[in-house]
Amino acid sequence: MSSSATAFAPASVGNIGVGFDLLGHAIAGPRDVATVRRIDEPLVRIEAIRGDIAGVETLPLEAARNTAGGALIALRERQALPYGFALELDKGIPLGSGLGGSAASCVAALVAANALLDAPLSREALYDFALDGEAISSGSRHGDNVAPMLLGGVALATATRALRIDAPDWLHAVVVHPDQVLETRRSRAVLAEPYPLHALVEQSAHLAQFLLGLQRGDAALLRDGLHDVLVEPRRAPLIPGFAQVKAAALDLGALGASISGGGPSAFAWFDSRAAAERAAPAMRQGFVDAGFEARAYVTPVNAPCAEVIAT
Amino acid sequence: MSSSATAFAPASVGNIGVGFDLLGHAIAGPRDVATVRRIDEPLVRIEAIRGDIAGVETLPLEAARNTAGGALIALRERQALPYGFALELDKGIPLGSGLGGSAASCVAALVAANALLDAPLSREALYDFALDGEAISSGSRHGDNVAPMLLGGVALATATRALRIDAPDWLHAVVVHPDQVLETRRSRAVLAEPYPLHALVEQSAHLAQFLLGLQRGDAALLRDGLHDVLVEPRRAPLIPGFAQVKAAALDLGALGASISGGGPSAFAWFDSRAAAERAAPAMRQGFVDAGFEARAYVTPVNAPCAEVIAT
Numbered sequence: 001m002s003s004s005a006t007a008f009a010p011a012s013v014g015n016i017g018v019g020f021d022l023l024g025h026a027i028a029g030p031r032d033v034a035t036v037r038r039i040d041e042p043l044v045r046i047e048a049i050r051g052d053i054a055g056v057e058t059l060p061l062e063a064a065r066n067t068a069g070g071a072l073i074a075l076r077e078r079q080a081l082p083y084g085f086a087l088e089l090d091k092g093i094p095l096g097s098g099l100g101g102s103a104a105s106c107v108a109a110l111v112a113a114n115a116l117l118d119a120p121l122s123r124e125a126l127y128d129f130a131l132d133g134e135a136i137s138s139g140s141r142h143g144d145n146v147a148p149m150l151l152g153g154v155a156l157a158t159a160t161r162a163l164r165i166d167a168p169d170w171l172h173a174v175v176v177h178p179d180q181v182l183e184t185r186r187s188r189a190v191l192a193e194p195y196p197l198h199a200l201v202e203q204s205a206h207l208a209q210f211l212l213g214l215q216r217g218d219a220a221l222l223r224d225g226l227h228d229v230l231v232e233p234r235r236a237p238l239i240p241g242f243a244q245v246k247a248a249a250l251d252l253g254a255l256g257a258s259i260s261g262g263g264p265s266a267f268a269w270f271d272s273r274a275a276a277e278r279a280a281p282a283m284r285q286g287f288v289d290a291g292f293e294a295r296a297y298v299t300p301v302n303a304p305c306a307e308v309i310a311t
Numbered sequence: 312m313s314s315s316a317t318a319f320a321p322a323s324v325g326n327i328g329v330g331f332d333l334l335g336h337a338i339a340g341p342r343d344v345a346t347v348r349r350i351d352e353p354l355v356r357i358e359a360i361r362g363d364i365a366g367v368e369t370l371p372l373e374a375a376r377n378t379a380g381g382a383l384i385a386l387r388e389r390q391a392l393p394y395g396f397a398l399e400l401d402k403g404i405p406l407g408s409g410l411g412g413s414a415a416s417c418v419a420a421l422v423a424a425n426a427l428l429d430a431p432l433s434r435e436a437l438y439d440f441a442l443d444g445e446a447i448s449s450g451s452r453h454g455d456n457v458a459p460m461l462l463g464g465v466a467l468a469t470a471t472r473a474l475r476i477d478a479p480d481w482l483h484a485v486v487v488h489p490d491q492v493l494e495t496r497r498s499r500a501v502l503a504e505p506y507p508l509h510a511l512v513e514q515s516a517h518l519a520q521f522l523l524g525l526q527r528g529d530a531a532l533l534r535d536g537l538h539d540v541l542v543e544p545r546r547a548p549l550i551p552g553f554a555q556v557k558a559a560a561l562d563l564g565a566l567g568a569s570i571s572g573g574g575p576s577a578f579a580w581f582d583s584r585a586a587a588e589r590a591a592p593a594m595r596q597g598f599v600d601a602g603f604e605a606r607a608y609v610t611p612v613n614a615p616c617a618e619v620i621a622t
Contacts (some may be wrong), residue, residue: 019515019519020508020511020515022512022516023519024517061557063365123552156516156519156520156523158516158535161520191508192508194508195507195511197331197502197503200511200514200541201331201333202332204331204333204514204515205333205470205517207519208330208334208467208522209467209472211519211522212467212474212476215526224472304539
């Protein structure tokens, strides 16, 4: 048994439009990396947070206030471990991007620490600790980022359950991250006003068609399903350029497009990698035309989950 | 080609708790029967509405105001048929029960008339005409009753699409109809007040688990999914005895229980026919104890669709 393990966790698209706080999928692209050592002291210590991303110096080194530290504390305490963990984080996912940066640190740390347990837990069992970590940074136990990071591909994340949902391998996403800041708090505040029944029925119809579309590998069902009438209309005005990015995606054959997590990143799904690659530059240009630098990623929707990369 | 056809359509459970206006399943039990004749006059005429159910004499004989008549008018006009239809209805589903009585008349008439077309349409193609008929009695084009009647089993009904959803054959339902009247208008009025985001997320989680539970034949997922937090809490107080019926079902192992359609009928799902049969008398007793006569039906969830029974 090695006393040190390094794991990565991928970024993820949160919500996937129709599954607010419930659905997400992994991204093959940006990632966070965590190196965890077993230590004799019965505590969790963060030794370093590095990374070539803006604001990395603002992340708390105090374990109980850090999303990855908090998850390891929960793991130690609820598993009654007699030893502790020392943690180093290498951040690759931009902060406040809507791509699950805090979730990825948390999942990478858990997957690395899990490899050091005498009896490692299943990915499903790690989910509960990941929710503890996520709650530290976001204030709520929503698992739509941590679940796909733990399981890969598309995942359903409820309060008690992380479930991988099979998706066809031809599905690809373009994810575009603009260099703009949208505060999570502000992004949540616009959602407070309650919703009329007809919008709820419409969204439920979309969610059902989305899930059946995944199950059947039916692009027409996915096209009708991947359409958010609840959250996106309220958040889109907070994201300059989003409307253009979405229009570019749909013009180029996207099955649907929406905001990733709390934004400002945008994503679109396509029925092939080639279609996604054709659309990526035009989607990126939507943000550039609005005055923002932006990066586009093309990824299979069935992107890999977090894994140990060194012990 | 016979010039007359008789078809039945089953009753159905509307909404199935988590799919308001969107999900329904057929019931093997009460049914409506329609006999349709091709006539030379280019019109739709209702010649008789019979049946041993309360209020049958209140149903409109004027075709354009009758749910079955309206569906046949839509079929004639949009298919540009040079002939007309004469229709007789034998009603078996109690009016105002929440078991889709008007939808069943409409579907039985369409399925019978379709058998008389020179080129009969698919069940999916009949859906649009059925929505026209349903709108006459309910005021809105919701298809959660007509879709399962047309397709059998569980169906998803959107504005444009009726889709059968595979369900495991072991699933059985108990449906209990109490002899009480709950006006559709009143049953809808309580839903007008808008809904908070957290309730919506919770309901979406239930819907997703419900659909994945059907897909995987996973009783635990169905148990977590079959739970309505939006509509049932507002409607249940309008149905004396419902709380007792639901409690009886859950006590006896139901996967979930809720209101069928706009009520007052209640239903519960079980993981076997034996479990459903054990629970049916106790569920019925819940309404009896509240002072109402009641009838209980045990049915497979994969109940048969409407069919022609004589030509």
